[in-house]
Amino acid sequence: MGVHGLTTLMEKNQKVYRDVRCRGSRLVIDGCNLLYALYFDSGLDQNHGGEYASFEVLIEKFIRALRDCSISPYVVLDGGSDPTDKKLQEVTRRAGERIKRANRAAVRGGREDILPALAKVVLLQTLARLEVRFAQCYGEADREVAALAKEWRCPVLSGDSDFYVFDLPAGILPLSYFCWEDVQRSGSQSFIRCRSYNTSSFSILFGVQKQMLPAFAALAGNDYVKLEGTELARFGPQGTGRTSHLEWLLRWLRDFQWPSEALEAALGLMEDLSVDRRAELLRGLHLGMEEYQIPSSSLSKFFIDETPPPPPEEQVSHLPPLTLQGRLSSEVLDVLLLKRKSLRIPVDRGDSPSAHLASRPLRQVMYGLLLGNGKEVQERDREGLQLKLIQVGTAFTKSSRGKNIMFYNPLKTEKERFLLPPKRLKVLLEALQVSEEPLSRLPPPLRLPVAATCYWLQSAVPPPEEELLGALLLGLSAGNTGRLSAEGTGGPGEARTSSTTCVRRHVGVSHSFNQWQSCLEVSIQLNQLLGFPLPEPQIARLFEGTLVHQLVRRMKSGRKVSVENKPLIEKLYKTCQNVVNQFHTQETSENQKTQKNSETWTLDTLQSQKTHKILEAQEKTSPLQRRPLDELTPDLQRLFLLNEDEATEARSSIRVQEDLRLCEMVSVRYRAKGGRNKSKH
Numbered sequence: 001m002g003v004h005g006l007t008t009l010m011e012k013n014q015k016v017y018r019d020v021r022c023r024g025s026r027l028v029i030d031g032c033n034l035l036y037a038l039y040f041d042s043g044l045d046q047n048h049g050g051e052y053a054s055f056e057v058l059i060e061k062f063i064r065a066l067r068d069c070s071i072s073p074y075v076v077l078d079g080g081s082d083p084t085d086k087k088l089q090e091v092t093r094r095a096g097e098r099i100k101r102a103n104r105a106a107v108r109g110g111r112e113d114i115l116p117a118l119a120k121v122v123l124l125q126t127l128a129r130l131e132v133r134f135a136q137c138y139g140e141a142d143r144e145v146a147a148l149a150k151e152w153r154c155p156v157l158s159g160d161s162d163f164y165v166f167d168l169p170a171g172i173l174p175l176s177y178f179c180w181e182d183v184q185r186s187g188s189q190s191f192i193r194c195r196s197y198n199t200s201s202f203s204i205l206f207g208v209q210k211q212m213l214p215a216f217a218a219l220a221g222n223d224y225v226k227l228e229g230t231e232l233a234r235f236g237p238q239g240t241g242r243t244s245h246l247e248w249l250l251r252w253l254r255d256f257q258w259p260s261e262a263l264e265a266a267l268g269l270m271e272d273l274s275v276d277r278r279a280e281l282l283r284g285l286h287l288g289m290e291e292y293q294i295p296s297s298s299l300s301k302f303f304i305d306e307t308p309p310p311p312p313e314e315q316v317s318h319l320p321p322l323t324l325q326g327r328l329s330s331e332v333l334d335v336l337l338l339k340r341k342s343l344r345i346p347v348d349r350g351d352s353p354s355a356h357l358a359s360r361p362l363r364q365v366m367y368g369l370l371l372g373n374g375k376e377v378q379e380r381d382r383e384g385l386q387l388k389l390i391q392v393g394t395a396f397t398k399s400s401r402g403k404n405i406m407f408y409n410p411l412k413t414e415k416e417r418f419l420l421p422p423k424r425l426k427v428l429l430e431a432l433q434v435s436e437e438p439l440s441r442l443p444p445p446l447r448l449p450v451a452a453t454c455y456w457l458q459s460a461v462p463p464p465e466e467e468l469l470g471a472l473l474l475g476l477s478a479g480n481t482g483r484l485s486a487e488g489t490g491g492p493g494e495a496r497t498s499s500t501t502c503v504r505r506h507v508g509v510s511h512s513f514n515q516w517q518s519c520l521e522v523s524i525q526l527n528q529l530l531g532f533p534l535p536e537p538q539i540a541r542l543f544e545g546t547l548v549h550q551l552v553r554r555m556k557s558g559r560k561v562s563v564e565n566k567p568l569i570e571k572l573y574k575t576c577q578n579v580v581n582q583f584h585t586q587e588t589s590e591n592q593k594t595q596k597n598s599e600t601w602t603l604d605t606l607q608s609q610k611t612h613k614i615l616e617a618q619e620k621t622s623p624l625q626r627r628p629l630d631e632l633t634p635d636l637q638r639l640f641l642l643n644e645d646e647a648t649e650a651r652s653s654i655r656v657q658e659d660l661r662l663c664e665m666v667s668v669r670y671r672a673k674g675g676r677n678k679s680k681h
Contacts, residue, residue: 158173
């Protein structure tokens with residue numbers, strides 16, 4: 001993101017920085033930039049679904065380093081998409097590139113910087129557990145980050161080149177120079193070595209006025225101003241590299257004192273511009289400059305007393321505090337305001353179907369709760385190596401039909417308006433096609449993951465093999481750092497890089513696990529939307545991609561798997577196994593009932609449509625219409641989740657193949673069903 005080529009220009013001109021020691025201050029952190037930088041720069045595996053426990057350890061180390069230096073972090077993250085769609089063209093282009101990179105990673109291996117699906121959830125959960133103050137904005141976070149840093153007169157930590165343009169009192173600390181892994185000491189005080197940048201240094205080095213930087217960014221082209229295909233693309237010398245072009249532009253801007261003068265002069269250099277075209281280009285340039293005007297901070301009061309700021313007028317009249325606190329997926333805003341949802345692109349071969357097809361019926365229930373009956377949402381998903389825009393209708397469970405939990409209607413009674421907590425649990429379980437009694441035998445943190453796993457077994461195409469289910473259940477049961485390892489590898493909580501590069505990636509296994517993560521992600525979002533009728537699981541305790549892939553290989557070959565804390569793990573594993581098998585026992589009779597139900601757009605009807613062809617027949621490309629949104633229910637605003645304490649456990653070792661018979665994981669009925677499903681596809 002940011003001004004294209006500006007970071008490279010800064011790297012070439014190191015004098016723009018000064019070396020500083022960071023300690024004893026507030027630090028406003030660009031959360032999304034931190035998310036990508038921590039994961040990608042750490043060397044954690046990207047191609048097997050994510051190393052979430054290792055990522056959690058990394059986040060803990062980062063926060064510990066800050067606190068050792070008496071630095072108070074305040075993390076600010078992006079929320080929903082820009083409702084004006086100013087960046088839609090750029091977002092679409094990058095999504096297309098990400099699809100191709102994900103395919104290259106799947107086919108050739110190697111690092112293509114594809115963020116695992118649940119990495120952001122791990123970051124938010126870890127920050128909450130460590131009691132780090134963070135906020136998730138209603139929209140783009142850059143201006144909120146800048147506003148907070150300006151009000152508090154503290155630095156910003158980010159790698160986004162947009163912050164080179166914002167005029168901030170304490171400047172920015174580029175993430176690439178923030179040496180948090182090497183905390184230094186001077187006497188009794190600890191500090192982090194880093195480099196600092198401010199616009200005054202830029203102005204002196206390049207000889208331009210500080211107030212000219214927004215005009216420079218607009219003329220250079222940023223995420224809001226696209227110069228390709230316009231007359232402005234020819235502005236300046238032709239055939240030079242990006243850095244040389246920026247240097248030329250800065251030299252040209254030295255003669256101007258005010259941005260408006262420079263913009264008029266730039267347009268004056270272009271011949272044959274009509275009056276209308278000139279006005280259009282000028283509006284675009286002014287729009288690009290406006291993005292660097294720093295507003296008053298709307299987050300400072302939130303960080304002091306948790307008072308949520310009002311959303312922008314063009315978005316919604318009221319949203320629950322859960323949104324700002326990161327307890328409600330930011331994608332909900334896109335569904336509400338734009339009737340759009342951009343689906344994540346996992347590492348997967350382009351010739352395989354989208355992993356998100358398995359979870360589409362769950363998303364449709366979520367859309368029904370948000371939008372009501374008869375509405376459609378545009379899903380932006382992969383089809384082959386192309387980004388496709390797919391119109392998807394809303395759906396309802398038996399208990400959610402006629403309910404719209406997100407809107408306040410004064411003409412209806414409270415009973416008619418709201419789904420009360422018991423009913424919300426029922427809606428969630430109906431959507432996942434599970435029942436409450438078997439789940440109650442599981443520890444609370446495992447109820448939602450196991451329910452999502454049962455749903456995955458029914459919806460994944462092709463049906464998952466027994467070894468995949470076994471590896472998942474074993475990972476869920478182990479559920480903590482260092483308790484489970486494949487022979488010759490470290491435990492799931494160890495941040496490691498060398499072992500990940502040698503793990504062979506099985507295409508079918510990876511695709512199936514991608515479907516599982518998609519089902520789990522939507523289950524978590526639906527659970528959040530319903531006010532957490534089930535406890536939200538800690539993702540770092542559920543899945544470690546390279547490890548689970550190795551477990552599958554070893555289970556198929558009969559090789560040894562080591563499990564620590566035999567009694568507890570064995571008991572929990574068998575409980576999970578029995579719960580899964582019980583749901584499969586019930587599935588046949590439930591499916592028979594489903595086939596008799598002919599209601600249009602119910603979840604039961606959608607689940608009876610077991611082929612991707614039927615699901616994909618919903619494709620349309622009609623333009624979306626935005627809609628104003630009303631208030632959300634007070635019930636949803638009051639719902640919060642309290643973290644549960646984890647029990648400490650003794651250590652021991654067993655051989656899984658001897659004590660936990662993998663052949664018992666799935667009943668004969670499930671295997672017969674799997675054979676039938678394979679014959680259909």
